[in-house]
Amino acid sequence: MRTRPLKVALLGCGVVGSEVTRIITTQADDLAARIGAPIELAGIAVRRPNKVRDGVPAELLTTDATALVKRGDIDVVVEVIGGIEPVRTLITTAFEHGASVVSANKALLAADGASLHAKALEHNVDLYYEAAVAGAIPLIRPLRESLAGDRVNRVLGIVNGTTNFILDKMDSTGAGYSEALDEATALGYAEADPTADVEGFDAAAKAAILAGIAFHTRVTIDDVHREGLTEVTAADIASARRMGCTVKMLAICERSRDGRSVTARVHPAMIPLSHPLASVREAYNAVFVEAEAAGRLMFYGPGAGGAPTASAVLGDLVAACRNKLATTTGAGESAYTRLPVSPMGDVVTRYHINLDVADKPGVLAQVATVFAEHDVSIGTVRQQGRNQGSGDDAAVEQSGAGERDGGEASLVVVTHRATDAALSATVASLRELDTVRGVASIMRVEGE
Amino acid sequence: MRTRPLKVALLGCGVVGSEVTRIITTQADDLAARIGAPIELAGIAVRRPNKVRDGVPAELLTTDATALVKRGDIDVVVEVIGGIEPVRTLITTAFEHGASVVSANKALLAADGASLHAKALEHNVDLYYEAAVAGAIPLIRPLRESLAGDRVNRVLGIVNGTTNFILDKMDSTGAGYSEALDEATALGYAEADPTADVEGFDAAAKAAILAGIAFHTRVTIDDVHREGLTEVTAADIASARRMGCTVKMLAICERSRDGRSVTARVHPAMIPLSHPLASVREAYNAVFVEAEAAGRLMFYGPGAGGAPTASAVLGDLVAACRNKLATTTGAGESAYTRLPVSPMGDVVTRYHINLDVADKPGVLAQVATVFAEHDVSIGTVRQQGRNQGSGDDAAVEQSGAGERDGGEASLVVVTHRATDAALSATVASLRELDTVRGVASIMRVEGE
Numbered sequence: 018m019r020t021r022p023l024k025v026a027l028l029g030c031g032v033v034g035s036e037v038t039r040i041i042t043t044q045a046d047d048l049a050a051r052i053g054a055p056i057e058l059a060g061i062a063v064r065r066p067n068k069v070r071d072g073v074p075a076e077l078l079t080t081d082a083t084a085l086v087k088r089g090d091i092d093v094v095v096e097v098i099g100g101i102e103p104v105r106t107l108i109t110t111a112f113e114h115g116a117s118v119v120s121a122n123k124a125l126l127a128a129d130g131a132s133l134h135a136k137a138l139e140h141n142v143d144l145y146y147e148a149a150v151a152g153a154i155p156l157i158r159p160l161r162e163s164l165a166g167d168r169v170n171r172v173l174g175i176v177n178g179t180t181n182f183i184l185d186k187m188d189s190t191g192a193g194y195s196e197a198l199d200e201a202t203a204l205g206y207a208e209a210d211p212t213a214d215v216e217g218f219d220a221a222a223k224a225a226i227l228a229g230i231a232f233h234t235r236v237t238i239d240d241v242h243r244e245g246l247t248e249v250t251a252a253d254i255a256s257a258r259r260m261g262c263t264v265k266m267l268a269i270c271e272r273s274r275d276g277r278s279v280t281a282r283v284h285p286a287m288i289p290l291s292h293p294l295a296s297v298r299e300a301y302n303a304v305f306v307e308a309e310a311a312g313r314l315m316f317y318g319p320g321a322g323g324a325p326t327a328s329a330v331l332g333d334l335v336a337a338c339r340n341k342l343a344t345t346t347g348a349g350e351s352a353y354t355r356l357p358v359s360p361m362g363d364v365v366t367r368y369h370i371n372l373d374v375a376d377k378p379g380v381l382a383q384v385a386t387v388f389a390e391h392d393v394s395i396g397t398v399r400q401q402g403r404n405q406g407s408g409d410d411a412a413v414e415q416s417g418a419g420e421r422d423g424g425e426a427s428l429v430v431v432t433h434r435a436t437d438a439a440l441s442a443t444v445a446s447l448r449e450l451d452t453v454r455g456v457a458s459i460m461r462v463e464g465e
Numbered sequence: 466m467r468t469r470p471l472k473v474a475l476l477g478c479g480v481v482g483s484e485v486t487r488i489i490t491t492q493a494d495d496l497a498a499r500i501g502a503p504i505e506l507a508g509i510a511v512r513r514p515n516k517v518r519d520g521v522p523a524e525l526l527t528t529d530a531t532a533l534v535k536r537g538d539i540d541v542v543v544e545v546i547g548g549i550e551p552v553r554t555l556i557t558t559a560f561e562h563g564a565s566v567v568s569a570n571k572a573l574l575a576a577d578g579a580s581l582h583a584k585a586l587e588h589n590v591d592l593y594y595e596a597a598v599a600g601a602i603p604l605i606r607p608l609r610e611s612l613a614g615d616r617v618n619r620v621l622g623i624v625n626g627t628t629n630f631i632l633d634k635m636d637s638t639g640a641g642y643s644e645a646l647d648e649a650t651a652l653g654y655a656e657a658d659p660t661a662d663v664e665g666f667d668a669a670a671k672a673a674i675l676a677g678i679a680f681h682t683r684v685t686i687d688d689v690h691r692e693g694l695t696e697v698t699a700a701d702i703a704s705a706r707r708m709g710c711t712v713k714m715l716a717i718c719e720r721s722r723d724g725r726s727v728t729a730r731v732h733p734a735m736i737p738l739s740h741p742l743a744s745v746r747e748a749y750n751a752v753f754v755e756a757e758a759a760g761r762l763m764f765y766g767p768g769a770g771g772a773p774t775a776s777a778v779l780g781d782l783v784a785a786c787r788n789k790l791a792t793t794t795g796a797g798e799s800a801y802t803r804l805p806v807s808p809m810g811d812v813v814t815r816y817h818i819n820l821d822v823a824d825k826p827g828v829l830a831q832v833a834t835v836f837a838e839h840d841v842s843i844g845t846v847r848q849q850g851r852n853q854g855s856g857d858d859a860a861v862e863q864s865g866a867g868e869r870d871g872g873e874a875s876l877v878v879v880t881h882r883a884t885d886a887a888l889s890a891t892v893a894s895l896r897e898l899d900t901v902r903g904v905a906s907i908m909r910v911e912g913e
Contacts, residue, residue: 036758040614040615040758044614044616047616047681048614050681050799050801050802051613051614051681051799051801147611153615153756153758153759153760153762154762155603155606155607155611155612155762158603158606158607158610158611159603159606159607159611162606162610162780162783162784163595163603163606163607163777163780164603164776164780165499165779165780165783165784166488166492166496166499166775166776166778166779166780166781166782166783167488167601167776167779167780168492168495233495233498233499293744293765296741296744308601308776309772310484310488310601310772310773310775310776310779311601311766311767311772311773311776311777312601312766312767312770312772312773313766313767314601314602314603314764314765314766315763315764315765315766316762316763316764316765317741317762317763317764317765318759318760318761318762318763319759319760319761322760324757324758324759324760325758325759325760327758328612328614328615328756328757328758328759329611329759330614331613331614331615331758332610332611332612332613332614332615333614334614335610335613335614336610336613339796343793343794345791345793346791348787351498351499353498353499354498
């Protein structure tokens with residue numbers, strides 16, 4: 018084994034950074050054996066050097082991150098600060114000074130992964146970021162390497178623990194969104210400002226990264242259709258239950274049927290209880306990958322947290338160090354397909370639509386006609402409200418059953434597969450019907 | 466991109482080999498883009514060159530595997546023949562002639578992985594074998610690379626599809642072992658001679674490979690404690706159900722609590738229905754990995770079949786080709802811990818023991834005394850048979866409840882954690898009791 022250590026600089030020393038430091042320090046012998054040389058923590062850039070950090074050597078702390086990455090003797094820079102700037106500049110500077118970079122920064126990678134990869138290639142160093150998606154779950158390496166000889170058609174996953182915790186609470190306790198969010202906040206699963214999670218920004222960044230890798234193309238967060246879960250109600254969850262489903266916040270990346278384009282989206286959706294993703298509880302993450310030869314694979318585990326994220330960072334660090342020792346680099350960006358990202362209107366899926374309608378004869382015929390006019394095929398129709406709780410969920414397909422005179426009723430339509438554009442047009446027309454008092458909810462049905 | 470192709474030799478052209486050939490041929494452009502150079506199938510060694518193989522170029526077929534691996538211009542040899550010899554010699558010869566090897570051969574790797582790795586290292590080439598364990602499920606690469614900075618403490622998995630299919634059928638239909646095996650055979654999930662699967666040899670080979678990689682040590686199939694599932698009865702499955710469990714054939718690799726030794730074993734065991742492995746149906750595989758920082762990860766997917774196995778082979782082939790292009794090699798064997806493999810007697814787990822006892826007062830006291838004498842702590846005791854089906858599963862801990870006069874009764878004891886040695890000694894003593902007419906079954910309880 019080489020005795021001169023590889024030098025590692027750490028940018029950021031919060032929850033993840035402290036854990037990275039702890040592992041580098043306490044598992045030094047194991048890491049050295051696995052890398053083939055010892056690693057030495059050469060410096061840790063922080064904003065507040067005087068904050069007490071257990072197990073973090075104070076003499077390594079510096080507030081000058083730029084000077085640290087410019088030292089010139091750093092082999093690998095580990096970035097766990099997050100955000101776009103100054104991190105992008107720091108990473109670029111690190112590359113220019115010959116360091117490989119391990120990052121957990123989903124926002125930056127989803128915004129600007131291509132140019133960072135280009136910079137890394139230019140300077141013949143590595144850029145790894147397993148920790149940016151789904152914490153400790155090995156996902157980027159399996160997609161990039163294990164499935165390198167296969168054709169991935171679909172990635173479907175729960176990649177945000179906060180929203181999964183909220184939906185799981187709503188599902189298991191009947192709580193509303195606000196109540197479930199409060200519990201998530203109290204337990205530390207949601208941040209004081211939960212916007213990035215509940216509005217789907219966090220999941221969208223991960224979807225962009227996954228889509229790019231899975232389809233060997235470039236997808237940025239701006240290409241990802243995003244809907245938050247703040248409008249999901251207890252009634253939606255109950256409605257999902259009634260059709261043997263649960264509601265999950267999903268990131269879905271798909272190759273089109275003709276293989277010439279891809280889509281990426283993040284939104285709440287119903288999935289059947291029999292689907293493996295339906296049983297992903299609390300803040301866990303899980304990602305389904307469908308590939309032509311491999312079939313359906315699932316990767317499951319803790320999607321966030323200091324230690325799990327540090328595990329992913331350390332795996333990348335070992336790889337980057339091994340490559341440094343061997344004076345080589347790992348597989349870089351693979352974006353040769355340059356497949357365009359189609360708009361949301363092109364996405365094909367099923368829909369669960371809950372309409373408030375006048376409770377009188379002929380309504381179903383009117384509604385069904387609107388669906389037919391837009392070429393959206395109806396799978397099942399169910400009158401809800403009056404019959405609610407009777408357990409009578411029989412489909413009343415294309416018939417007048419379930420209609421009554423006077424008052425209001427709730428009509429639940431589940432469609433066959435249709436494009437999002439056709440569904441949107443259908444809903445716009447439905448809103449114009451006198452007998453449709455309102456569209457209570459529209460939710461996609463996935464995983465079938 | 467380099468235009469001179471990398472040359473690939475294929476050894477074996479059965480179900481997996483045909484699929485590998487198909488993908489190399491039909492996905493040539495994608496593979497070339499991902500590798501950075503085209504690959505060329507230079508020759509395919511088969512036993513029966515005249516057999517009709519759709520999509521396999523007849524001019525590439527040869528019966529002389531040795532000449533093929535000795536050609537000297539082969540970059541990567543893909544071995545999908547299986548078995549120990551002549552494959553070991555062919556692989557070694559390939560190394561000597563400068564070729565990297567991708568193998569799906571669990572038997573060979575589990576018997577002799579260390580010497581093959583040493584040979585590969587000596588000749589500065591790669592040895593990859595993702596396909597040897599759990600088909601398409603990325604497992605070896607995640608363990609070896611993604612978790613390279615973490616400490617794996619446990620690997621617990623369903624790694625044999627045939628036995629999972631049989632147990633799933635028994636659980637879902639109430640069928641006995643023979644009936645379920647017949648169905649597995651009829652559907653092609655079991656081979657005409659199912660010994661390797663049902664006696665656990667296949668799973669034991671995979672356990673050896675996983676344990677070695679997970680704990681950075683060397684474990685061969687001879688180190689793996691192995692019990693088949695042929696003695697699992699419909700009554701065992703029903704008994705498992707009654708305590709909220711199901712029976713799965715598990716491969717379990719563990720680091721001891723003091724970290725100084727490891728164990729590896731394959732046997733049927735009860736696991737709680739709430740455990741993610743309990744819901745792995747039919748011939749699917751799934752592996753749980755517990756690591757210190759990462760926490761609990763699960764990898765799920767098809768564990769066998771031509772296309773899934775080919776996917777894993779192709780992933781390795783792309784990696785081996787990239788390394789050839791970069792004139793480097795990937796991470797080789799990591800066995801620096803040299804942790805000894807402890808005997809089965811040292812394994813600590815819980816046990817479900819079903820005793821046929823005389824149905825008279827004092828029996829439970831006698832039985833409980835025997836457990837106490839061997840320091841095996843009883844969790845619950847349940848009288849079964851007379852009360853069967855009453856749903857009365859209340860524990861009658863350390864009391865005489867449930868005892869009746871005359872006839873026979875069935876006593877079900879579930880222990881707390883104890884060593885296998887202590888449990889074996891307990892059972893030996895129980896057999897000596899006059900009131901114990903027989904030990905109907907002993908099954909380990911895992912996943913808690």
